[in-house]
Amino acid sequence: MNVIETKKLSKFYKQADQDVKALNNVSIKFQKGEFTAIVGPSGSGKTTFLNSIGGLDSPSSGKVFIESNEITKLNSNQLIDFRLKNIGFVFQSYNLIPVLTAKENVEFIMLMQGIVKSERNKRSIELLDSVGMKEQLNRRPNQLSGGQQQRVAVARALASKPKFVLADEPTANLDSSSTSNLLDIMNKLNKEENMTFIFSTHDQRVIERANRIITLEDGKILSDVNVK
Amino acid sequence: MLIKIAWRNVWRNKRRSFITIVAIFIAVFLAIILRSLQLGMYDNMINNVVGSYTGYIQLHSKGYWEDKTIDNAFEFDQATLLNIQKIDGIASILKRVQTGALSSYKDLSKFVYINGIELDKEQRLTDWNKRLIDGKLLTNDSKSIIVAKGIAKYFNLKIGDTLIFIGQGYHGMQAVGAYPVEGVIDMKNPSLNNYSVFMNLQTAQDFVSAYNLITNLIVDKEQYFDENKIVEEIKSNINTQYNDVMTWKEMTPELDQLIEADSAGGILIIMILYMIVSFGIFGTVLMMTQERFYEFGVLISIGMKKSKLIITLIIETIFLSFIGIMSGVIASTPIINYYHYNPLTLFGAGAEQLEAAGFEPIIPMMNTYDIALAHSLIIFCISIIICIYPIFIIWRLQPIKAMKR
């Protein structure tokens, strides 16, 4: 079964007197365990695409299915709940709640899912360990480097046991060693846990790490290549 | 966890939170002190006039208040009296016969107001020992009188001199009597000092031939107890066809109006104070919301319900106002208690003015928790109302818009 399927997904914006087609009839499928990079120049529609399949943005037309659920039918409150239970997010920056420690940030999402304390405790430590942040459990975001913050964000995204993780330019604000470190971790989680990752980037070194590369241009799929 | 987040958020911008808390503290503190001072002053004024003579509540036969003659006297049965005595908030109940009479001494004469009283009970209402300026107090079976200092001065009376009273007795009877002066008292009120004469209840009843009858039943309440509640209770125990129950506000409307007018000024000051604080809290909440707009976007994106986010913000605001309120209440309590037992004493012109109007020139602060409670609740409600702004913002918030940089 497909984890994600879009059917003729379009998003139009009215800018000045002309219509901008941020997404133009995008129909695409994602399978479980894929490690996909969405690439393309700035303004090509990467963010719009990720927001649409993540239930953060509603398309102008077309449908999005997550497994068998048509999320384009859900209202904004249902979507909040759907995101909590099914999707992990990593944003470009400032992902974490500043007043919570790394561990509390990871636990927070499980708390909202109603997971009991002992389980939260165990799993948050495990996850932070798997992203190499075991030593910084009790640090607050402002005591962590940008790369460390992104690793905590990845741990948090996985905490809810999502069906897939969406990451919009997760390495945009990182130096090259932090970038490759984060990619290593995502790669490892993809392999070991068979977790589906979809991330956007325009960094060539990041693109090289993907199994599948989807290139967007003017809201359309220019190419869709399976690398391995 | 929401509470933990809220609590930590309060201290995120320590300086701002501190300023907000201080603003709330000052408002609550000043409001409580100001109000305690004001209400304490009124209470003292009321006490001076009402508490020591009129009583907070009086019971008369119907028609007495309009036509204060002895013919409107009534008999109050013991059973009802016992029932009334059980009512919550009543400190004591005293019977009086009050009647006007012409007094004369040597070749002078003067209209006076005779009060037949139950002396030992009246003692509890007014500290007669403190007010006695010459002679001594009546004993239970004495047939002598105590006169207020104005009368003593008018007739130039000395202890032991005898005053003659001529008046109207019950149902057309003659009322004539001669009574030796046993004491002189200061009623702390110019008009009361000019007219008041006191004798034992029974002596007065004999004087007007109104055996077993009284004209006024004075009900004294416990401090700060709501007199209207007591009135309601009394009314349910008596036959209101024959008897009226009046509060001091009805009996001395001038005093009530004076207090109301003065009180309005104080409330206005406090309202201005609250307005300033409201803007302060609002400013803080506004900045708190604006600064965290992006963060709210992230939280909603990853699946935090808007209602939970709103609750966090409300808890945060409650923390802020609660700390301010509590510190205000705690700081004001010892001050109020101190000045309740050691009243402020006025000097100079202000003091003279008060004394001329018949009041003691002191201001004891009112030490009831009602004041603190009322003002804490007001600030609390203000901060809750202010939360409407972030609630509105969060309710409408679209995560991708909030996270756009």
Ligand SMILES: Nc1ncnc2c1ncn2[C@@H]1O[C@H](COP(=O)(O)OP(=O)(O)O)[C@@H](O)[C@H]1O
């Ligand atoms: N809220 C918006 N209002 C108007 N135009 C928008 C909005 N969001 C995106 N766009 C436009 O849609 C196009 C795609 O944007 P985006 O998805 O952010 O591209 P990318 O992430 O690849 O840089 C761009 O031309 C952008 O200007």
Ligand SMILES: [Mg+2]
């Ligand atoms: Mg983008």
